[in-house]
């Protein structure tokens with residue numbers, strides 16, 4: 001059989017498990033995951049190379065409709081680009097749940113695209129017989145090339161999903177070296193690791209009002225020395241992030257450092273500051289500096 005290679009965009013409403021799925025498919029934790037919607041804010045490439053096929057997966061932010069900040073408009077535009085440029089689109093939904101936000105996300109995939117419906121979180125389905133009518137209803141919403149029930153959590157049906165995708169990818173040689181996992185650099189993963197801890201630790205709206213910037217990233221022998229800033233919009237938010245005596249910030253920085261030491265397989269120093277930058281989600285200049293525009 002001839003070799004295949006192509007791009008595969010993961011799209012869908014927030015929280016359906018796109019990032020978990022990317023990590024599971026690639027076998028490495030590249031994309032941050034949290035219980036809360038709108039965790040992902042970037043397009044993240046994860047590459048899986050098999051003898052007969054190279055899959056270039058692209059995780060995308062799950063953006064609900066009707067959001068108006070400059071940040072959300074930029075994110076929506078990126079998702080649209082990823083969906084229209086990919087060879088195959090994986091439309092990710094949660095098993096037994098298909099609502100207006102799923103419908104809107106599906107509507108943003110250009111007509112004529114090759115779309116595979118991925119029904120995730122089937123480990124949560126108690127009665128298997130409930131799945132069949134759901135799949136039937138889903139199949140009526142669009143012309144899908146396949147519907148594949150999976151679980152990113154348990155890994156169920158991943159071989160089947162990979163087989164279906166490979167069948168839809170164009171023939172061609174590998175686009176990336178066989179040992180390359182992503183096109184993102186270590187600096188990017190450093191900011192994402194810290195952002196994940198903000199999502200895990202902080203309540204309510206606060207994670208959505210925060211962003212992480214890496215001020216410097218130096219390799220000193222086997223040590224990576226990283227200086228980062230957490231941007232927030234108000235002084236009161238800064239106080240919450242710091243916590244009593246700075247304890248909360250310290251705990252988040254320590255957790256992020258441990259993740260990075262695992263990912264980089266080496267020692268990391270991570271220094272973190274918190275700065276107030278009013279209305280950064282609507283400030284085109286700040287967003288450009290953060291790589292959103």
Ligand SMILES: Nc1nc2c(ncn2[C@@H]2O[C@H](COP(=O)(O)OP(=O)(O)OP(=O)(O)O)[C@@H](O)[C@H]2O)c(=O)[nH]1
Pocket residue numbers: 013014015016017018019020021032033034035036037038039040041060061062063120121122123124150151152153154
């Ligand atoms: N039970 C179960 N939970 C899952 C599965 N896949 C993902 N989750 C959980 O669902 C939540 C959302 O997962 P993410 O991977 O962050 O979802 P996402 O679609 O990338 O979300 P956004 O980036 O916000 O669009 C997390 O709490 C995951 O642990 C699964 O197969 N089974």
Ligand SMILES: [Mg+2]
Pocket residue numbers: 018019020031032033039040060061062
């Ligand atoms: Mg995500």
